[in-house]
Amino acid sequence: MYNGLLHMHSGLRWVVLVLLIAAIFNAFSKKKGGAWTAKDKKITLFAMVFTHIQLLAGLALYFISEKVQFVEGFMKNPVYRFYAVEHILLMLIAIALITVGYSKAKRAASDAKKFGAVATFYLIGLILILASIPWPFRNLGAGWF
Numbered sequence: 001m002y003n004g005l006l007h008m009h010s011g012l013r014w015v016v017l018v019l020l021i022a023a024i025f026n027a028f029s030k031k032k033g034g035a036w037t038a039k040d041k042k043i044t045l046f047a048m049v050f051t052h053i054q055l056l057a058g059l060a061l062y063f064i065s066e067k068v069q070f071v072e073g074f075m076k077n078p079v080y081r082f083y084a085v086e087h088i089l090l091m092l093i094a095i096a097l098i099t100v101g102y103s104k105a106k107r108a109a110s111d112a113k114k115f116g117a118v119a120t121f122y123l124i125g126l127i128l129i130l131a132s133i134p135w136p137f138r139n140l141g142a143g144w145f
C-alpha cells in the first residue's frame, strides 16, 4: 500500500507538471484576443483535477510515511522538517491558488479575463510546486520517478 502510493505520488508529479505547463502556455498564448473554447476549459480542468489527485495521494502518505515524524527536535532534522511542514504547506498553498484560478476563470466575464486568471494563478502555483518538490539533488531521500 505504502509503496504503491509512493510510486503513484512520485510519478504523478510529471503528469501534474506537464498539464500545468500546457495550461499556462495555452493561457498566455491566448490572453490577448483568443476565444475561450471547450478545449481551453478541458486543459484547465485537467490540470486542476490532477493536482487534486496528487493532494489526496500526498495526504494519505502524510499519515503513513516514515519521513513524517513529529519526534522531539524534528524541526532540526532537514528531512523530517521538509516532509512534515515545508512540503505539505507549500503544496497546499499552490493547490489552493490553482483552484482559485480555475474558479475565477469559470466566473470571469470576458475570455481575456479567463485566460488571465489561469495564466496568473496557475503560474504562481507551478512555481511553488517546483520549489517544494523533493528533487534528488536536494538530498531529501527521493528519486526522479
Ligand code: HEM
Residues within 6 Å of the ligand: 006, 009, 010, 012, 013, 016, 051, 054, 055, 057, 058, 059, 060, 061, 062, 063, 065, 066, 067, 068, 083, 087, 088, 091, 092, 129, 133, 134, 141, 142, 143, 144, 145
Ligand atoms: C502537486 C503537489 C505535489 C507534488 C508534485 C508532490 C511531489 C512529491 C514527490 C516527487 C515526492 C517524492 C517521492 C519519492 O520519494 O520518490 C513526494 C513525497 C511526499 N509527499 Fe508530495 N507532492 C505534492 C503534494 C503533496 C501534499 C499536498 C502532501 C501532503 C498532504 C504530500 C505529502 C508527501 C509525503 C508525506 C511524501 C514523502 C513520502 C515518503 O517518501 O515516504 N505531497 N511528493
